[in-house]
Amino acid sequence: MSGHERVKAGSKMQYIENKTYAEITVGDSAQLTRTLKQQDIELFAVMSGDVNPAHVDLEYAKTDMFHGLIAHGMWGGALISTVLGTELPGPGTIFLNQSLRFEAPVRLGDTVVVRVEVTDKRPKGRLLLECTCVNQEGKMVTEGVAEVIAPEEKMRRPRIVLPEAHLHVQGAQYARLIKATHDLAAVRTAVVHPCDSLSIAGAMAAARQGIIVPVLVGPRKRIEDAARAAGQSIDGVEIIDTPHSHAAAATAVALVRSGKVEALMKGALHTDELMEAVVDTALGLRSxxxxxxxxxxxxxxxxxxxxxxxxxxxxxxxxxxxxxxxxxxxxxxxxxxxxxxxxxxxxxxxxxxxxxxxxxxxxxxxxxxxxxxxxxxxxxxxxxxxxxxxxxxxxxxxxxxxxxxxxxxxxxxxxxxxxxxxxxxxxxxxxxxxxxxxxAKVPIVMTSRADSAVTRLASCALAQLFINGPRPSVS
Structure with a gap:
């Protein structure tokens, strides 16, 4: 829904209105109250390009010299500009100068009252305003002075409702998924034909995370060559040598039937090759x-x-x-x-x-x-x-x-x-x-050549959670 539609959908139209230079007197004031949320920090960083760890990195902020500083006073400065531009003097205001001092940090969850007050009315429409931001404990966090030119003409417009902003951290859902496996036992998994860099790297990454115990099934030389190309050490990892991908699929399925592995993971072979062995009526894994x-x-x-x-x-x-x-x-x-x-x-x-x-x-x-x-x-x-x-x-x-x-x-x-x-x-x-x-009798991790590293880990995590989670058995 657009901002215009949101306003129309409300029970009462809201307006934004300025005060002209002629209407303003010394002592006039306006204020707003805001609570700092994580999304505010992220949006401010995106808008400004400010990726200072003291401002956007929660872990860094816990240990740096600011002792928990999450956002600096620039957020308060932006809110002061909001009051000046929307409340006093309001729409049509021209900013000339703003001088601010940041007295204390603004932390995640802090609520600040932002206030501006006219202290001097000068010729040619100029105003001086005292600007302050006070937190929920009554402590001054930002203060200073702004100089503006107040509008000469009266202005009244519908208040635009800003669209919702959605920030997405790539892989955040999967990071939580992988974290949920940390207390679970690693799943002994036959990795079928891991004969390219992506397949072997994905399997070994899952092994390092404690998600799987890999059993590499395929041509030994090709597996070792793939590991070298991917910069992966496979020392101590069990390898079952087979002549080709079809044999690797059949061997992996046989490992499941004999109870030696609890899951399968697709490597560098076509899905049909693996599933042909899985669905075999006599020797497969049908349930x-x-x-x-x-x-x-x-x-x-x-x-x-x-x-x-x-x-x-x-x-x-x-x-x-x-x-x-x-x-x-x-x-x-x-x-x-x-x-x-x-x-x-x-x-x-x-x-x-x-x-x-x-x-x-x-x-x-x-x-x-x-x-x-x-x-x-x-x-x-x-x-x-x-x-x-x-x-x-x-x-x-x-x-x-x-x-x-x-x-x-x-x-x-x-x-x-x-x-x-x-x-x-x-x-x-x-x-x-x-x-x-x-x-099937066991879960089968299906990876694609286009999968990222975190996606491959998440696919393995699905199998681990499924094996350990609440579910009916299949026979």
Missing amino acids: ERRMSHVYVLDVPTYSKPLLVSDTAINIYPDLTAKRDIVQNAIDLAHALGIAQPKVAILSATETVNPRIISTVDAAALCKMADRGQITGGLIDGPLAFDNAISPAAAATKGIISHVAGDADILVAPNLDAANMIAKQLIYLAGADAAGIVLG
Whole structure:
């Protein structure tokens, strides 16, 4: 919603009005009160380019000479300018000079009262104003003098409501995910054909974090060459030598069946090669549950992790397969600490249309949840993508739902749609995407050549949390 729309939506229009030079007398004053928040610090740093650790680095600030200084008085100086430009004299004010002294630090959580008072009225519209910022303890943190030219003409305009600002720290969701594994036992993981720099580096990074105990399965020489190229030491790491990638996949699956590893991690081989061995009827890792792939996306414009499925395994799933896709995603959400995940079953519309099969399937899945055939989450559908993730879109359509506008999980009607949703979020919205295959006897970490280091760690963390988290067993 734009600032203009937000104002119109309110119960009363608010205005901003100035005081002209003729109206102002010595002793006139204006003030505002603000509390310093973390987002204020980050926005100020982005706007100004000020990345002084004493101002923006919480850990540095705890140990430096300022003893907890989070933001300097420049924030107070900006607020003084706000009062001058919006309250006294207000719109039309021309700034000539501002001299400030910063008496004390402003810390995260401090509340300051910012006040300006006219102390001298000079010819040619000039004013001198005393400027102060006092914190919640009554202590002066900033004081000084401003010289301005007051406006000659009266001005009254609607007060513009500023748009919401969203700051996103890349990988922040994944950092929390990885941190959640710190007290868990490392998972013995067969890394299948790690014969390029990215694969071996990702596996060894996860090992250093205590997320996995890697067992490297593939041609020994190629693995050792990849490790040297990546600058990785694999001393002491178990290597199982195989002649090629197909043999590596089969060997890794056999390690699972014999109980020697608890998870698989895809290396430098095609997904189809690995999954061919996994789904083998006689020697694979099939369970009673249909396998499906789940992306866990860290989307800059979404406030929480967003799970999308099935993006890689089931091309045109029928209703039975969709039931398992939904349940797999719910089970993973539980392992991530989401007690009652909200599942949106996606289609092109939010109403059931017999000519659009995905809407009929969505309605059936909701009824299956009502009957206990899907458990552990709140399910609604059909929902269009916008209705699933945007409260405003859901409200506009008049959709009353515990899921609409706040989904944790998006289940697409087919692989094409799921994959395109995920890839659009990755490449147009700047999302990070960790991936895992569930429904087999063990979780399978699916990495992509385009994955960043933190994404590869997060994918391994998904497997570790899933193995150790609350979930029903698959047989």
